[in-house]
Amino acid sequence: MYTQTFPVDVIRRDFPILATKVNAHPIIYFDNAATTQKPLAVIESINTYYRYHNAPVHRGVYKLAANVTELYEKARQHIAQFINAPSADQIIFTRGATEAINLIANSFGQQQIAKGDIILVSMMEHHSNIVPWQQLCQRKGAILKVIPLTEAGDIDLQAYRSLLEEYPVKIVAIIHVSNVLGAVNPIAQMTQLAHQHHASIVVDGAQAISHMSVDMQALDCDFYVCSGHKIYGPTGIGFLYGKAALLNVMPPYQTGGAMIETVTFEQTRYAAPPQRFEAGTPNIAGVLGLDAALSYLERIGGMPSIEAHEKALLTYLYQKLQDLPSVQIIGAPAYRAALLSLTVHGVHPHDLATFLDHYGITARAGHHCAMPLLRHYQQVALLRFSLGLYNTRQEIDSVVKRLQQAVEELGHG
Ligand SMILES: Cc1ncc(COP(=O)(O)O)c(C=O)c1O
Structure with a gap:
């Protein structure tokens, strides 16, 4: 059934929740570090x-x-x-x-x-x-x-x-x-x-x-x-x-x-x-x-192919975020799995998450159950994007576009 290296479009059909719409926008699920969506096989x-x-x-x-x-x-x-x-x-x-x-x-x-x-x-x-x-x-x-x-x-x-x-x-x-x-x-x-x-x-x-x-x-x-x-x-x-x-x-x-x-x-x-x-x-x-x-x-190729797919997505997300000068990504570790947290100058992470939610984008804002780490970075809340095996480059394009819009509409710095 899965013949390409990582046929994400076919794989997405295995996850019924990805067909959901939020405010008439197709859901973009970027909160995989909190919990992942379930394929039909699990349900x-x-x-x-x-x-x-x-x-x-x-x-x-x-x-x-x-x-x-x-x-x-x-x-x-x-x-x-x-x-x-x-x-x-x-x-x-x-x-x-x-x-x-x-x-x-x-x-x-x-x-x-x-x-x-x-x-x-x-x-x-x-x-x-x-x-x-x-x-x-x-x-x-x-x-x-x-x-x-x-x-x-x-x-x-x-x-x-x-x-x-x-x-x-x-x-x-x-x-x-x-x-x-x-x-x-x-x-x-x-x-x-x-x-x-x-x-x-x-x-x-x-x-x-x-x-x-x-x-x-x-x-x-x-x-x-x-x-x-x-x-x-x-x-x-x-x-x-x-x-x-x-x-x-x-x-x-x-x-x-x-x-x-x-x-x-x-x-x-x-x-x-x-x-x-x-x-x-x-x-x-x-x-x-x-x-x-x-x-x-x-069945869909095992962890090495999932890792390769997510790595490519993370690199793409990282590059796109570099184009937004008011975005600061927290930390630059030598090896990063497919998630990152950020701040946007002049906009509270909760406001960003609420803004993105309006467009069907689920991103997480808060202390992420890591208060000592946030204190270390002198932050009380961060916005986190965490990717999963069903995410796509097109979704990243939409998220970055909406983030930019949020900066323009909500930012004051
Ligand atoms: C790194 C880490 N450890 C532990 C947990 C706790 O997992 P659970 O709530 O499923 O017990 C989480 C959940 O977010 C986590 O991210």
């Missing part, structure tokens, strides 16, 4: 699950339950293969990246961190990768320290090395791709450095997974977390990858049904991972929807 997989497969997993002996358990576990295997994890047992389903980080902080962190230990986060973290660590530090009397950025908006690797050398760092919690700057961080290198100093590394892959191939064995990180809805799957589902040696000795995050081996009133023996970390009835429809999303991405 239909959820429908099919409830029509034909709905039953509990890991419990019933009847055929319906056995069938859906098989589908559910196949989805886990598919995710493991998609991120090149050594085993499906290292994939734990969560509600999303946020819950996955909370799981790691409350299980692994609670187990490993002691008074006076250091946890490193970077200046460009999303709140999801700050607050759980801050809470853990408060509980344990540990200290949260921040890896600074270079002038360009990259992680300052020299400062990172110095922090590792100077302090008893136990955990490094780092974003793979910044949801504000688009910066792609050198995770393999940062992992190597963390391990040289006997620190574990937790990677927030929420923004990376939809833009590039991620390979757990090449990155060698200890934990990696993702949200399904940011990779064209449903909301309410995500996963965490962990190294087997760590998962095997970690205590559960939540307790109850499905995560046990035996229970008496005196004591409980926990199941092995991944079940140990999946208490209660899981989001089965979400898991199958995520599986369908990954299959869809593979």
Whole structure:
């Protein structure tokens, strides 16, 4: 069906929402970093699950339950293969990246961190990768320290090395791709450095997974977390990858049904991972929807072709924005995934977003759940354009044209 290198016009037909109009304008969806739109394959997989497969997993002996358990576990295997994890047992389903980080902080962190230990986060973290660590530090009397950025908006690797050398760092919690700057961080290198100093590394892959191939064995990180809805799957589902040696000795995050081996009133023996970390009835429809999303991405050419398409779009957007003198793009990192944030001299980002919305353009204005980063850039809000696999050059032309119009009509500087 998909014969060209990246037949975006054909691909767009797979996303029903892209036919929507806003104020009589075709929708231009540039808020993919917040959530991505869903292809029909995902929508239909959820429908099919409830029509034909709905039953509990890991419990019933009847055929319906056995069938859906098989589908559910196949989805886990598919995710493991998609991120090149050594085993499906290292994939734990969560509600999303946020819950996955909370799981790691409350299980692994609670187990490993002691008074006076250091946890490193970077200046460009999303709140999801700050607050759980801050809470853990408060509980344990540990200290949260921040890896600074270079002038360009990259992680300052020299400062990172110095922090590792100077302090008893136990955990490094780092974003793979910044949801504000688009910066792609050198995770393999940062992992190597963390391990040289006997620190574990937790990677927030929420923004990376939809833009590039991620390979757990090449990155060698200890934990990696993702949200399904940011990779064209449903909301309410995500996963965490962990190294087997760590998962095997970690205590559960939540307790109850499905995560046990035996229970008496005196004591409980926990199941092995991944079940140990999946208490209660899981989001089965979400898991199958995520599986369908990954299959869809593979069918249209896989992550390398999506990355190439998005890279060309980003370059085009960047060039076009250079022609608008009142636009300032935030940061100039060495490698950028397909998103950027900007300010326009004399116009508030919320006014810009409202103006663009009038023309069917969905762009995000605000602090992007990265208040410390915005403070670093002395901003309270930014306008963000984040691209996805279905975006086109024509859409970029329209967005830049409307942005220019906004500058003319709203600007006063
Ligand atoms: C970098 C990053 N980390 C974590 C999250 C949290 O993801 P979720 O809300 O799906 O749990 C987001 C969401 O915007 C994000 O961009």
